[in-house]
Amino acid sequence: MTATPTPTRLRTPGLVDGHVHPDKSSWGAPWMSRRPASTLAELIENDRATQFSYARSVEERAYALLSHALANGTLGMRAHVDVSSELGTANVEGVRAAAERLPGLTVQIVAFPQFGLVTNPGTLEAMAASLDTGADLVGGIDPGGIEGDLHGHLDAVFGLADRAGRDIDIHLHDGGEDGLAQIREIARRTTAAGRHGRVTIGHAFALCDTELPSLGETLDLVAEAGIWIATCALGPDPVPELDRFERHGVRLVAGSDGVRDSWSPFGTGSMVDRAHLLAYRTGAITDAELERAFSIASVAGGAMLGLPEIAEWTPESTTYLEFEAENLAQLVTDRPAPQRVVRGGVSVV
Template identity: 80%
Template sequence: MAEKPTENSLRRSVAPALVDGHIHPDKTSWGGPWMSRRPAADLRQLIDNDRVTQAGYTRGVEERAYALLSEARRSGTLAMRAHVDVSSELGIANVEGVRAAAERLPGLTVQIVAFPQFGLLTNPGTLEAMAASLDAGADLVGGIDPGGIEGDLHGHLDAIFGLADARGRDLDIHLHDGGEDGLAQIREIARRTVASGRHGRVTIGHAFALCDPSLPSLGATLDAVADAGIWIATCALGPDPVPDLDLLERHGVRVVAGSDGVRDSWSPFGTGSMIDRAHLLAYRTGAITDAELERAYRLASTAGGEMLGIEELSGPVTESSPTRLEFSAESIAQLVVDRPAPLRVIRDGVDLIAS
């Protein structure tokens, strides 16, 4: 077998900055002692475990989020969509903690989603807390499984679209529900996206129902998603299903990659590195060709920049671009496979590693 090229044998290549399209920095245990996880048989148990874990942390949200966000920036992530828990119990404390952490990291753009992880209609007072969080550093309105968790598709969507309308905000909705029911929920979100004039301003995270090619209405649902300009955020985590990227591309559906939870109660895995996530997405989707590997990098970088509306992070770069990453690698394809740490992380001409 041929030896792996050494760093000195590889030319320095430039690449677009990485963008994490879906991450939960308020939940992380990053930088702290090892945390053993409890087993969970379903989504509700995972959420219950998360509630207990968050209540038991001895380090505050800002400290834990800062540790993770710092690591992400060192790894080349210059922007992220952060889903942050808001509830009647937590109030807006997690949003304030993540926003404070982000403000300590020049060069890192953090969009915060007010996320009703513990329920909205089923947890009275949460909608009011979400509204307050939009004044305390949150940028978008979130949602959580209107059917499977809330048990009221239209009531949940009425609440979050209503709040988004009242405050002029975009939406990013978690949707784990699978099967035809999951697809029906996605089509209703698409219908409301078009009706409210939000083309391109709504994201659905996970969208596991879109990953099942056996569902009869999958094609029609993908067309509805594309027509509404809805973004799909996938994380390729553990046993979670991943979408057929070729199929989604053929239907015109836009996709971004994200980390999801990093070293939290949900999973012991995750590094905060979107290079690692691009590698995992490529592996999970059977990438072989350079074009397929390059697509994985694009979903972890410029696609996220486009979703977040950040022009400087949305297109190709050159050796003279003021915002870029530099690696020892022959190509983007090799970068995705080998996962080297960036040599330089540059935004607006400033090397964030050196500084």
């Protein structure tokens, strides 16, 4: 008779989704076919049309995704939620209502001007109102490529954040030297305003282009300003050179971005899956490289969100996940769901 091996239980810190859009998700609904899109502008227009066609409320859809993420070990989340003159604060209110139904999950909401800020009159006022109805941070989007007004857009974002005493999280898809110039301007404003560690840039594709002459200078400015960079390792999108980011001292977190929304049919809401994708896209081979991907999807996100029970995790912590895995390298490779999700000594799943 051959004995059956006893499964190995691995205890880990909780996971953090550092960049996700729960108000856009169709999670839990029947299949949604996507329209083709080849540009960022087309993706945004598809999103605008889809948002106004959903039969289920923002709260219902967000709760479906958030509860699934929690079951898969996500204990913290930075949620980018659309605010505009058309939508007002409704999406923020829906996501906040969904989050309040899940006390085991910390959700920080970014008021996100997906459809433009200075180019969409009334949106800045809606952004300000959203900070009183559930949003925590002030967002922004491509000051150059979408808004066409680098200083006007950043004046609005930093000005609102200063008046409200909030942190900032800006989407920046623009690539090339122009993208790096925008990032340097954000870094300069961050330093000048004394906002070290209180600004995040999502995507930051220009920082992933190792051929750009001013990349090193820009990475140094980002590190000096304490700016967090959120990467999602999506499809053909650029990914950071992790060793280079580490050499320059740039802090990186991982996120899901869109999960089954109008932009993409992909996404599972599992940050173990996202760590796997980041490891795969960055050519991880060794155990240390696989473990680094898990750390970016967990303890780094905990530091960005200010969650010490994740950021400063030890095996003795009362907040933890349990997996059937030998070690973190195998966990990132095999992508199992957690067997237990515990926060503050209480099982939340």
